[in-house]
Amino acid sequence: MKTTTPKTEPSPATQLRKVIFGGSLKKFSQFAKFALGALAMALAISAEVHASDVPLKPNIVILVADDLGYCDVSCYGSWIQTPNIDQLAREGMRFTDFHANGNVCTPTRCALVTGCYQQRAGLNGVLNPTSRSGLSQEEFTYADALKPAGYHTALYGKWHLGNDRPEYNPVNHGFDEFRGLLTGNIDYFTHFKDGKLDWWNGLKAQNEKGYSTTLIADHAVDFIQRMKAGPFCLEVAFNAVHTPIQDLQTGLPSKTADTYGKMTQAMDQGIGRILAALKENGLAENTFVFFFSDNGGHAGIAGSSNKPLRGFKGSFWEGGHREPAIAWWPGHIPAGQTTGQTAMGMDLMPTIMELAGATLPPGRKLDGVSLVALLLHDQPLASRKLFWGKGQSWAMRDGPWKLLREDDTTYLFNLMQDLSEQHDLAAQMPERVENMKADVEAWAKDVGAKVNTRETAPSKKRNRPAPDASDE
Numbered sequence: 001m002k003t004t005t006p007k008t009e010p011s012p013a014t015q016l017r018k019v020i021f022g023g024s025l026k027k028f029s030q031f032a033k034f035a036l037g038a039l040a041m042a043l044a045i046s047a048e049v050h051a052s053d054v055p056l057k058p059n060i061v062i063l064v065a066d067d068l069g070y071c072d073v074s075c076y077g078s079w080i081q082t083p084n085i086d087q088l089a090r091e092g093m094r095f096t097d098f099h100a101n102g103n104v105c106t107p108t109r110c111a112l113v114t115g116c117y118q119q120r121a122g123l124n125g126v127l128n129p130t131s132r133s134g135l136s137q138e139e140f141t142y143a144d145a146l147k148p149a150g151y152h153t154a155l156y157g158k159w160h161l162g163n164d165r166p167e168y169n170p171v172n173h174g175f176d177e178f179r180g181l182l183t184g185n186i187d188y189f190t191h192f193k194d195g196k197l198d199w200w201n202g203l204k205a206q207n208e209k210g211y212s213t214t215l216i217a218d219h220a221v222d223f224i225q226r227m228k229a230g231p232f233c234l235e236v237a238f239n240a241v242h243t244p245i246q247d248l249q250t251g252l253p254s255k256t257a258d259t260y261g262k263m264t265q266a267m268d269q270g271i272g273r274i275l276a277a278l279k280e281n282g283l284a285e286n287t288f289v290f291f292f293s294d295n296g297g298h299a300g301i302a303g304s305s306n307k308p309l310r311g312f313k314g315s316f317w318e319g320g321h322r323e324p325a326i327a328w329w330p331g332h333i334p335a336g337q338t339t340g341q342t343a344m345g346m347d348l349m350p351t352i353m354e355l356a357g358a359t360l361p362p363g364r365k366l367d368g369v370s371l372v373a374l375l376l377h378d379q380p381l382a383s384r385k386l387f388w389g390k391g392q393s394w395a396m397r398d399g400p401w402k403l404l405r406e407d408d409t410t411y412l413f414n415l416m417q418d419l420s421e422q423h424d425l426a427a428q429m430p431e432r433v434e435n436m437k438a439d440v441e442a443w444a445k446d447v448g449a450k451v452n453t454r455e456t457a458p459s460k461k462r463n464r465p466a467p468d469a470s471d472e
């Protein structure tokens with residue numbers, strides 16, 4: 001039986017060899033057509049992939065405020081005038097339902113740099129100046145991801161992911177440069193904490209003269225000028241407006257709202273200088289900027305407010321973790337938008353990795369999701385359940401529903417109808433409560449958190465009238 005060899009198109013490499021090694025003009029012409037066709041197809045595929053996409057590798061600037069309340073900047077309703085942060089909002093996208101992963105500093109910052117629930121890294125509580133723990137070398141940060149993508153990386157300001165052991169320092173977690181503080185707070189003028197200098201240049205304790213908020217902005221502006229050829233990724237982690245509340249002229253402790261307002265405005269001015277540096281260097285349309293606060297405003301600080309939210313820093317009432325947050329990228333993020341989409345600090349790493357064209361090492365995955373389609377095209381995020389906390393204090397979101405454990409009580413709220421968490425629906429909707437508790441337990445098992453979803457004692461607080469959010 002006669003067999004025939006199937007006719008197949010020679011590969012481009014075979015055709016090229018024929019052209020080079022004695023092929024005819026006709027063959028060359030055929031090859032040229034083939035090659036051009038393949039090139040056109042490749043370009044079409046590329047155009048299809050990137051038509052709605054973004055210019056790759058913009059510069060990235062993450063601005064983090066410390067203990068700034070939901071209502072502590074004027075574009076969120078504060079009495080404190082913050083024209084530069086307001087300008088970010090006017091020219092970008094303002095979030096009304098953005099959350100820190102924690103209700104205190106360290107957990108939020110861990111989730112920010114790892115893109116994962118901080119419970120996985122074992123950093124779900126605040127580190128104090130004598131803590132021996134910190135961000136493990138096993139963790140993979142956004143700076144680790146961006147460096148192989150060609151980025152120069154720096155962090156100026158507060159780290160709070162490990163004290164003075166070298167393995168915890170930002171320069172050993174993907175940041176090329178670090179200036180600032182390792183602990184949770186310092187004197188704004190002396191840069192000391194508990195009698196010990198806490199101002200670092202990389203691995204060395206090295207003081208500088210100046211008001212820390214201003215110094216942090218100075219370093220950010222200098223970095224932008226030095227690195228303008230890009231791409232660069234810069235985290236500017238202000239220690240403002242964490243305690244100590246200090247008079248800006250004398251450095252003396254102050255308890256006035258006026259001082260808190262001026263400390264907030266010093267940060268706003270620093271942000272204004274950073275934006276000006278981007279614009280003066282022609283980088284505004286090639287730089288993605290994201291601003292948010294690491295947790296809610298602290299109870300009892302005159303001038304600070306989380307209105308209309310209930311609760312403060314350290315709790316999982318909304319005031320503890322819902323934050324002012326703004327994304328800015330002129331020419332790419334349409335100006336003047338407000339979004340009610342629910343997002344979280346751990347979403348920033350996947351977002352900037354998508355913008356940077358960065359990839360994860362094999363076997364790694366992130367808990368956060370990229371916000372790029374939301375930011376550029378106002379596309380809603382896929383629905384998801386979000387979680388906070390540990391032990392007796394935790395919360396979960398599922399759409400408008402929030403299950404909350406505080407004060408030894410489990411509460412259920414519908415935040416669409418009750419943003420100030422005044423009307424507990426737990427007794428009316430026991431099935432929803434049980435289903436959400438099961439979700440919390442499954443999440444805790446997944447991330448390695450210990451949570452208590454069961455009542456430990458008859459609650460004396462269940463019938464207590466909810467505090468008026470406007471009083472808090």
Ligand SMILES: [Ca+2]
Binds near residue numbers: 242
């Ligand atoms: Ca904080």
